[in-house]
Amino acid sequence: MGRALLDTPRDVAPPADTAPVRRVSVVAVDPAAKPAPAPREPFDWRGLGARVLPPLGGVALLIAVWALATQKSASFPTPLATFDAAVKLFSDPFYSNGPNDQGIGWNILFSLQRVGLGFGLAALVGIPLGFIIGRFTLFNRMLSPLISVLKPVSPLAWLPIGLLVFKSANPAAIWTIFICSIWPMVINTAVGVQKVPEDYLNVARVLKLSEWKIATRILLPSVMPYMLTGVRLSVGTAWLVIVAAEMLTGGVGIGFWVWDEWNNLNVAHIIIAIFVIGAVGLLLEWSLLAVARRFDYS
Amino acid sequence: MLVNATPSINTRRTLQIEDVGMVFPTKRGPFVALRDINLEVLRGEFVTLIGHSGCGKSTLLNLVAGLTTPSSGIMLLQERELTGPGPDRGVVFQNHSLLPWLSCLDNVLLAVDRVFSENEGKAQLRERALAALDLVGMSHAVAKRPHEISGGMKQRVGIARALAMEPKMLLMDEPFGALDALTRARLQDELMKIVATTGATVMMVTHDVDEAVLLSDRIVMMTNGPAATIGEVLRVDLPRPRVRVALAENRDYVQYRKEVIDFLYMRHSHVEKAA
Numbered sequence: 001m002g003r004a005l006l007d008t009p010r011d012v013a014p015p016a017d018t019a020p021v022r023r024v025s026v027v028a029v030d031p032a033a034k035p036a037p038a039p040r041e042p043f044d045w046r047g048l049g050a051r052v053l054p055p056l057g058g059v060a061l062l063i064a065v066w067a068l069a070t071q072k073s074a075s076f077p078t079p080l081a082t083f084d085a086a087v088k089l090f091s092d093p094f095y096s097n098g099p100n101d102q103g104i105g106w107n108i109l110f111s112l113q114r115v116g117l118g119f120g121l122a123a124l125v126g127i128p129l130g131f132i133i134g135r136f137t138l139f140n141r142m143l144s145p146l147i148s149v150l151k152p153v154s155p156l157a158w159l160p161i162g163l164l165v166f167k168s169a170n171p172a173a174i175w176t177i178f179i180c181s182i183w184p185m186v187i188n189t190a191v192g193v194q195k196v197p198e199d200y201l202n203v204a205r206v207l208k209l210s211e212w213k214i215a216t217r218i219l220l221p222s223v224m225p226y227m228l229t230g231v232r233l234s235v236g237t238a239w240l241v242i243v244a245a246e247m248l249t250g251g252v253g254i255g256f257w258v259w260d261e262w263n264n265l266n267v268a269h270i271i272i273a274i275f276v277i278g279a280v281g282l283l284l285e286w287s288l289l290a291v292a293r294r295f296d297y298s
Numbered sequence: 299m300l301v302n303a304t305p306s307i308n309t310r311r312t313l314q315i316e317d318v319g320m321v322f323p324t325k326r327g328p329f330v331a332l333r334d335i336n337l338e339v340l341r342g343e344f345v346t347l348i349g350h351s352g353c354g355k356s357t358l359l360n361l362v363a364g365l366t367t368p369s370s371g372i373m374l375l376q377e378r379e380l381t382g383p384g385p386d387r388g389v390v391f392q393n394h395s396l397l398p399w400l401s402c403l404d405n406v407l408l409a410v411d412r413v414f415s416e417n418e419g420k421a422q423l424r425e426r427a428l429a430a431l432d433l434v435g436m437s438h439a440v441a442k443r444p445h446e447i448s449g450g451m452k453q454r455v456g457i458a459r460a461l462a463m464e465p466k467m468l469l470m471d472e473p474f475g476a477l478d479a480l481t482r483a484r485l486q487d488e489l490m491k492i493v494a495t496t497g498a499t500v501m502m503v504t505h506d507v508d509e510a511v512l513l514s515d516r517i518v519m520m521t522n523g524p525a526a527t528i529g530e531v532l533r534v535d536l537p538r539p540r541v542r543v544a545l546a547e548n549r550d551y552v553q554y555r556k557e558v559i560d561f562l563y564m565r566h567s568h569v570e571k572a573a
Binding site for chain 1: 363364387388389391393395398399400408409412443445
């Protein structure tokens, strides 16, 4: 039963579906995509073009369809109108006119803070828990059914519990992030521990290493890549959940901001928010990928 | 039976295996892997275990390493009963089993640290690890990670790791099995040199007849499984140092080789005949 849970491919494998998106954006944004060539070799314009033009084409296509679709619409803003609104919005991202009217920069930072707290707590609990489940069959059998049941629960279902227990919106939002982002870390860490090569454990046994040395010199480095995949999935989940949670709890945050702008019927701002949320999520993912690359020993 | 063809009155016994058997529980009832294993290894002796795959030679080595516990019988290492794995036996694994996140030096240090850190300082431990790497000719790659060096080099570091603990015995499980023929030959030659300088007691699993005859003082030939046991023990009285090229035409060498091949392919090529 535990095995069936822990081998769920969706959680274990790095999310393949996000890969093409990532590639596209790397090319479009990353300045490293056009490195200085060796002095004698002619610059590979065609190669660069082949990598830069298609993503630009994709964006152009989206904007074109958007522009066509909104030509005669009064309620849905055109790309140009949205762009104008964005320029105005980002010209002063950190203004503050009281708790219900703050710049988009503040909203993003408040959301990131909640995500950081909820996710950080989840890592603090989830990673050790994953180690325990992976190392001891008893705990695996004990906890796997619970995890199987709790994992697919929607974040919004957890929110009332948080409100009830903490009697306040902000901790409830953090709690929701915590409970939703903990599972990928628990599961991936546990799988990583179970997949520590038998050879390494045999080395530990013939050397009679202490439990501490086994943990620091063999388990941790060996589990690290799995763990980081879990962390990456968790951060992604946390960022997904925050918008929904903030819509319900209010306060300052990008999710609340989206809801506020909906109430103001400012659709351009909602569209901007969607792009901003996507970009921040992407940045989170990149930074964790960069960390993961440092711990790849193969 | 030919078990213990050379009864020892010598006190230099390093390893004694007495009536050891190994039964694995399986879904279809108990599986007898080994039975009635009796063997003694003297100090400084080089013993190889040879047999067809599945004959339990690796199982026997794992028993001596303490990675598995025998179902019956006892094993003594220098008159003390073996109850589990320990650094008094240096194990060289077939696939080297170096930790990929540690440098060669740190891999060896991990073992050295375990054995000597109570009495020695950091500098001394480092000295030991460097000496072990020097012994196997790996001084040039001390700071390299395992994935940066070749398969043969990895196996050298594996040997250094085992030797650096100054074990009472070196246990090698087909250490050169995964290497190409030329690399294997070179490592065999170097192993002979290392064993000559250190006086190590070695038990090695192999399925290579030439390797067994070249390296061994005694070759332990195992019958086929299930319920495998020691079929014959062949003493190899070739003078050392042994030189590969010269041995190829040595009449004794050819004879020893033939005896092993006879055992493996004429008398024990089928399970039915072995039983």
